[in-house]
Amino acid sequence: MADTVHLKIKPKFIKKYRSGFPLIVSEAISNLKDLKEEGTIVKLVDDNNRFIAKGYYGKQNKGYGWILSKQEHEKFDMHFFKNKITSAIYKRKNLFSDEDTMAFRVFNGEGDGVGGITIDYFNGYYLINWYSKGIYQFRNAIIEALKDAVDYTGIYQKKRFDAKGQYMEDDDFVTGERGEFPIIVKENGVNFAVYLNEGAMVGVFLDQREVRKTIRDKYANGTNMLNTFSYTGAFSVFAALGGATKTTSVDLANRSKPKTIEQFSLNGIDYEAQDIIVEDVFQYFKYAARKQLLFDLVVLDPPSFARSKKNVFSADKHYKDLLKEAIAITEDNGVIVASTNSSAFGMNKFKGFIQKAFQEAGFRYKIVEEFSLPEDFRTIKEYPEGNYLKVVFVKKIK
Structure with a gap:
């Protein structure tokens, strides 16, 4: 591993790093070209070579590494x-x-x-x-x-x-x-099948734990529920256990159907009484609108970015329009669980998408609950982007 590299921090960023901002970003560094080998220890210094913080160089989509210590002689062992x-x-x-x-x-x-x-x-x-x-x-x-x-x-x-x-x-x-x-x-008493040997996605997204519990305990009973971008059907399982009369799970991935069947079966739910559909969600919305299907409870939790043969979806550009399609097939007084894991915007902007979608769709709405990351997904106030999850339970009012 290369010797420690001193990174010169531009004056306007010094206060930010001294205050605890943890991400090493390219725009803050004057001598970025000095970074060669990932894993190199870096010391952040000002123009007078005064120590600011210490970390490592590692390229992610977020930045060029992370601060690990305010102690100049700390060893990362x-x-x-x-x-x-x-x-x-x-x-x-x-x-x-x-x-x-x-x-x-x-x-x-x-x-x-x-x-x-x-x-x-x-x-x-x-x-x-x-x-x-x-x-x-x-x-x-x-x-x-x-x-x-x-x-x-x-x-x-x-x-x-x-x-x-x-x-x-x-x-x-x-x-x-x-x-x-x-x-x-188990998660709140519900069984999940987890595979640590099948790639990055192991079977359940742990950051939605409290949202799933809330759906089961407060919103599912007696509803006809639609779960879009359903992955392995976790929201559907919780809804069924909470008394939903029927669930419909829609996801483009072929593996979503056997995985969802597995999750239902683990919890003693008759999967044949549920609808599990392998289809592009964007196309399903058009189908549901044509057939005049209506749902009492709709979960809208797309990836922050997705590409299919006919569609490209980016949460910061397209969530509002996707939400409008969900509104069109939601019963009056039905609830939409609007969710995004995009770190490109905060909760206020997300609520702005919700407001515009309902306004353009011609309906009023009421926000009844909202969630961010659960307690085990710890974040720090100096890096609000780390608190990426935004979930809003929205009631559609005619």
Whole structure:
């Protein structure tokens, strides 16, 4: 690994970094060309070479690395990472003691002091996600720190990068016992099948835990529910268990149907009584409008960016129009669960999309609940972009 590189911070960014902003961004650095090898330790300094902060160089779509310490002589070794992990584990002690939930995040990147890495827990198994070649250079120290800090059945990893900046999806068993997949985990008493050996997406998005519980406990009973971009049908399972008369799950991926059938079956739900449709959601909206289908409860949780043969979707450009299509097939006094994981905009702008969509559709609305990330997805106030999840329960009023 290369020697430490001193990065000259432009004057207008110095206060921001001294105040705790954790992301190394290109526009803040005068000598970006000095960065050569990912994983290099970097010291941020001002024009007079006065120390500001210390971190590492690792390219993600977000930036060029992360600040790890305000201490100039801090060593990023196993003991450093063990302290971070141990602190993070302690903050999740309530979740570890919850017998009804055995899948959650135990380390959330910069929210727990080390940007570029997350660690999730699945009933005795830990999954490390590496988001840059830079943080991956510290893998031996971090894996040893995790092994030393927790009791584990097995550890897996996902390298969410390659030389072209694309995600690598591979098994990458690390240590302990290999899992017999699927691993069955509980979330608020509901069973999920999880596969740590099938690429980056393992079967459930953990950041929606509280939203799923709220749908089951407060909104599902007696409803005809539509779940769009349904993935493995997690929202549909919770709705069915909450008393929905019927659920319809729509996703373009062929694997979504057998995965959704599996999740229903694990929870004793007759999947044949539900509709599981493999189709482009954008086309399904047109079909539903033609057939005059109406739903009492609609979950609209698209990826922040998606491409199909006929459509390109970007949340910051197209969410409003997608929401209008959902409004058209929602019953009066029905509820739309509008959700996005895009970090490109905040909650206020998202609510602006909602307002414009209802206005253009000719309906009034009422926001009845809203959610951001759950407690295990820790964030810091100095980096609000890290709190990417925005979920708004909206009632359609005629």
